[in-house]
Amino acid sequence: MKIMCLNGWGGKLHDPLIPYVQTASPDILCLQEVVHSPATGKDWLTYRDGDHMLPQRANFFRDVAEALPEHVALFCPAAQGVLWDENESVPSQWGLATFVRKSLPIIAQAQGFVHKSFSPYGYGDHPRSRSAHAIRVYDYARDRSVSIAHMHGLRDLNGKMDTSERLAQARRLAELATSVATPEDPLVVCGDFNVEPDSETFTIFAAIGLTDLVTTRGFEGTRTSHYRKPGRFADYMLVNDAVEVLGFTVVAEPEVSDHCPLILEI
Template identity: 70%
Template sequence: MRVMCLNGWGGTLNQELLPYVSQMVPDILCLQEVVHSPATDLDWLTYRDGDHILPQRANFFRDVCRALPDHVPTFCPAAQGVLWDEETEVPSQWGLATFVHQSLPVIGQVQGFVHKDFSPVGYGDHPRSRSAHAVRVFDYGSDRAVSITHMHGLRDLNGKMDTPERAAQARRLIALSDAVSEQGDLRIICGDFNVEPDSETLNMLKGAGLIEMVTSRGFESTRNTQYKKPGRFADYLLVSDVEAVKTFDVIHDPEVSDHCPLILEL
């Protein structure tokens, strides 16, 4: 079974990302920074937050659904705000999504928030609402159930340091994984955590019996040349049993986002 975890950067590199996921065909795709704008058929809109201006693929969720037609998609919004078509406001939801190949029975799932709650009338003040999604599937290849939980960790404008909010977020993430998992499951927790490798968040996840794959396998970054700021880590993947891991890789080429895809083969 192949699991891919990726922050999709709002579909900014849509022309590169869609062919890549179509070619790789992960059995489970955990995708963060997903845009869903059902009120428009436009391809591109603009995100504006002060001097932070980014192009956004207006219906990124729809685009990935079309790229993975044999997958069952779930979109988990964290907030609904507005994007811009020149000077026209367009309502748009922002969050994360999980795509599960239809050959994998989904035998449990939990959707919830790891920071704040759904923001229905704007993206909100930083640090903004953050959702998470957990699924439990049965993998016939290994004859066992596998639970996968992912989140997009809160962004603090002051940096990636430990904070009480991040500690609470980690506890909620572990609780969501606990809620969907049963004894004997292989457990995976992944996502764009927005923390450093020595963070309290990762120590709490390790304390819950999970092994962090990125730094323990010697990878020195989960960012690529699209990312111009300091700090080379954001994305992590942890497993409960390393003996179940066939391969694990952090993909720097091709560049399909300003984050690298994390790919786990079981």
């Protein structure tokens, strides 16, 4: 089974991202920063936050779902705000998505929030609402169930240091993951956590038997050349002892986001 985790950056690098996802063909794709704008047929809209402007793929969720037709597509919104088509505002949902190969039955799942709750009338002030999703699938090839959970950790304008909110989000994700998984399940927890490698977040996950693969296997970061700020870590993938790791990598090329894809084969 191949599991990919990626912060898709709102589909900004749509042209390389879509063929890459198709070629990589993960059995399970955990995708963060997903845009869903069903009210428009436009391909591109603009996100505005003060002086910050970012092109967004208007229907990024649809684009990835169409690129993976053999997968069940599940969207988990954190907020609905507006993107812009020049001077026209367009309602747009933002959150994360999980894509599961149809041959892997989803036998349990849980969706919830690790920070705040759903924001229906605007993206809100930073740090904004953050959602998480956990699934349990049945793997017929190995005759067993496997559980996977992912989140997009909150962004704090002051940096990636530990805060009470970040520790609370880790506890909530741990609770969500263990609410779906049985004690015997191979369990994978991943996402853009928005914390540094020395964060107490990993102590919380260690308490439920999880070990991070990014930091323990010598990778020097998870950001691409499109990320020009200091600090090269954001994304992590953790496993418990029941996971037999056949391969794990942080993909440097091609660059499909300002984050690197994480790929785990079990």
